[in-house]
Amino acid sequence: MAKIKFIQFYKTLDKKSARDFRKFTESNYFNMGRDFSDLLAETERLKNKELSSREFIKSISGSLKLSQRTVWNRLHELMKIAERYVAISTLEKNKIQFDNLAGQYFLDNQAYNLFNQKYKANVKAFNKSRKGLDSFQRFYEVLQTGGFYNIYNNQFESYAKNLTDQITYHSVSYMVNHYLHLTELLQRENITAEDLAEKGLSFLTDDTVENFLNTLKDQKELHGVVSFHYYIYKAFLNIDDDLYYYYAVQSFNNVYDKINDAYRAMFYQILINYCIERTNRGDFKYYNNLFELYSKKLDDGIIDDLRVGNFPVNNFRDYIFVALRLKKIDWIRWFIEKFSPELPESIREDEVNLSYGLVNYYELDHEKALKYLNLVKGDNYIHYTDSKSYKLRIFYETRQYEEALMELDNYKHYLRTHKEIPDAYKKTFKFFIAEYSKLIKIRLKDDTESAELLKRELGSKSQTAARQWIIRKLGEIKA
Numbered sequence: 001m002a003k004i005k006f007i008q009f010y011k012t013l014d015k016k017s018a019r020d021f022r023k024f025t026e027s028n029y030f031n032m033g034r035d036f037s038d039l040l041a042e043t044e045r046l047k048n049k050e051l052s053s054r055e056f057i058k059s060i061s062g063s064l065k066l067s068q069r070t071v072w073n074r075l076h077e078l079m080k081i082a083e084r085y086v087a088i089s090t091l092e093k094n095k096i097q098f099d100n101l102a103g104q105y106f107l108d109n110q111a112y113n114l115f116n117q118k119y120k121a122n123v124k125a126f127n128k129s130r131k132g133l134d135s136f137q138r139f140y141e142v143l144q145t146g147g148f149y150n151i152y153n154n155q156f157e158s159y160a161k162n163l164t165d166q167i168t169y170h171s172v173s174y175m176v177n178h179y180l181h182l183t184e185l186l187q188r189e190n191i192t193a194e195d196l197a198e199k200g201l202s203f204l205t206d207d208t209v210e211n212f213l214n215t216l217k218d219q220k221e222l223h224g225v226v227s228f229h230y231y232i233y234k235a236f237l238n239i240d241d242d243l244y245y246y247y248a249v250q251s252f253n254n255v256y257d258k259i260n261d262a263y264r265a266m267f268y269q270i271l272i273n274y275c276i277e278r279t280n281r282g283d284f285k286y287y288n289n290l291f292e293l294y295s296k297k298l299d300d301g302i303i304d305d306l307r308v309g310n311f312p313v314n315n316f317r318d319y320i321f322v323a324l325r326l327k328k329i330d331w332i333r334w335f336i337e338k339f340s341p342e343l344p345e346s347i348r349e350d351e352v353n354l355s356y357g358l359v360n361y362y363e364l365d366h367e368k369a370l371k372y373l374n375l376v377k378g379d380n381y382i383h384y385t386d387s388k389s390y391k392l393r394i395f396y397e398t399r400q401y402e403e404a405l406m407e408l409d410n411y412k413h414y415l416r417t418h419k420e421i422p423d424a425y426k427k428t429f430k431f432f433i434a435e436y437s438k439l440i441k442i443r444l445k446d447d448t449e450s451a452e453l454l455k456r457e458l459g460s461k462s463q464t465a466a467r468q469w470i471i472r473k474l475g476e477i478k479a
Contacts, residue, residue: 004053006079010043018044024085031081038064039074096126096138103145112153119146130260131221133180137173140166171212172222178204179229186236187273193237224255232270239281245274265302268293276318290322298339306342314347316340317382320355324362325465332359350376350383357390366394381421384414385429389466392436396443396473404440408433432466439470443477451477 013021025036042060051059061068091098099122106115119142126139143166150159182201185191196202209230216223228251235244252267259267272293278286297303305315316339323332332355340352357372373391378384388411395404411433415426435458442450455474458467 004056004075006075006082007043007047007056009079009082011047020089021082021085025078025081030084034074034077036074036078036081039071039078094134094138096122096129096135096142099125100138100142100145103142107145107149107152110152112149115145115149119149130263131225131258132260132263133176133266136169136176136222136225140169140173143169168216168219168222172216172226175204175209175212175226176229179233183229183233183236183270186233187277196237221255221258224251224258227251228255228267232274235274236277239277245271248274261300261302264300265297265304268297268302269305272318284325287322287325291326291328294319294322298335303339303342306339307344314343314351316343316351317354317386320358321465324358327362329359329363347380347383350379354383354386357387361390361394366398370394381414381418381425385411385425388414389429389432393469396436396440401440401444408437408440428464432464432470435467435470439473442474446477448477451475 010018010021022037022040025031025040039060042063046056046059057068057071060066060071064071066074091101099118103115103118103122106112106118122142123146126135126142129135143162147159147162147166150156150162182196185196185201193202209226213223213227213230216226228248231244231248231251235241235248238244249271252271256264272290275286275290275293279290308314319335319339320332323329323335336352336355336359340348340355343351353372353375357369357376360366360369360372370391373387373394376383376387378387388407392404392407392411395401395407411429415421415429415433421429435454438450438454441447442454451474455471458471458474
């Protein structure tokens with residue numbers, strides 16, 4: 001794979017962004033009179049080919065009749081233009097930051113009338129806008145420039161009011177990010193409140209936060225975002241306490257129409273992560289909460305998580321498993337048909353085949369389920385292990401025990417040879433293999449006593465969907 005910086009950048013662009021960038025390079029201000037159109041056309045042609053850097057340069061050199069050193073130089077120049085494109089296009093998407101930079105220039109050059117016009121327009125735009133995660137920090141920066149203007153023009157009463165607003169927005173921005181980071185930490189590490197205190201990360205007391213929230217009671221946007229991040233942090237910290245989760249949901253609902261889609265997507269994902277953690281702990285009523293969040297998220301058109309090829313698998317799978325848990329088969333078929341085209345091409349086929357395989361399995365059409373599961377190539381370990389696990393279930397339920405034992409050997413070999421699988425996942429898969437092996441032996445002997453013993457043993461452990469299936473099958477064994 002080519003490790004050329006510009007090629008790595010160009011691969012990040014979708015079709016529209018690639019068109020915009022090519023147009024951007026046509027500006028003499030940025031290209032210094034250089035025509036990059038042929039080079040960009042060659043880059044577009046070669047970008048998805050598995051070429052080394054050397055091969056990439058050699059191919060372009062031959063096509064354009066340029067020396068390899070010239071091609072390297074042109075790609076270096078394009079990377080400089082790319083950085084300017086990123087900076088400008090990012091600023092254009094954040095009008096408050098863009099206008100504040102212009103206002104700062106006017107202020108620094110004592111063009112106070114121009115600054116004041118820009119400042120008032122910026123405040124008005126902020127008040128009318130739907131807010132994102134960084135909006136409060138950006139507006140705090142706007143207020144800072146307004147404070148300097150007040151000082152330069154001897155407007156001391158206005159400056160005092162401005163300082164109060166600065167404190168408010170700076171505090172909101174700090175607390176939002178503070179609790180966002182703590183929530184992330186709680187999701188990634190097995191830590192307690194005492195651990196957080198030792199790390200010096202929880203110096204804000206509950207009383208301090210509640211008092212601050214009380215000062216924001218007349219400012220719906222500010223109160224909503226701070227209370228959401230605070231309550232969802234408390235929910236993860238006190239994972240078995242439902243109350244804080246529902247407080248967070250209420251805060252989300254209160255600020256729902258005041259925040260932009262990117263911020264909404266973050267709110268949804270944090271709530272979804274909490275519900276997943278509760279289901280992992282055996283609190284299966286949270287599958288209903290998950291399904292409600294997924295459905296509302298789709299209704300809002302927030303589907304960027306489906307378009308991203310996250311390794312090892314896309315979030316598409318999570319929608320399917322939650323709906324299967326609730327036996328919403330018709331909904332799943334609708335979901336696959338409507339949203340599978342949004343999936344990255346590299347994983348789409350496996351996701352769709354696996355999903356239809358699971359649907360047919362739950363509809364007890366084992367033959368059709370196997371047909372779809374056998375089509376899963378399993379280029380990543382999640383797709384592979386999901387398809388293997390359900391094929392093993394089918395072989396057991398259709399009494400194809402020899403096929404089951406052969407599939408089991410393939411599964412074991414795969415886990416031994418694929419070092420990229422994280423230990424936590426590998427441990428889960430190995431548990432299933434061990435328990436499935438015991439189930440097969442008990443089934444072949446119709447050993448009801450061993451079935452009952454294993455059933456009691458598994459029932460005392462945290463129950464995954466796979467373990468629940470084994471428990472059900474053990475209960476079906478009769479002497």
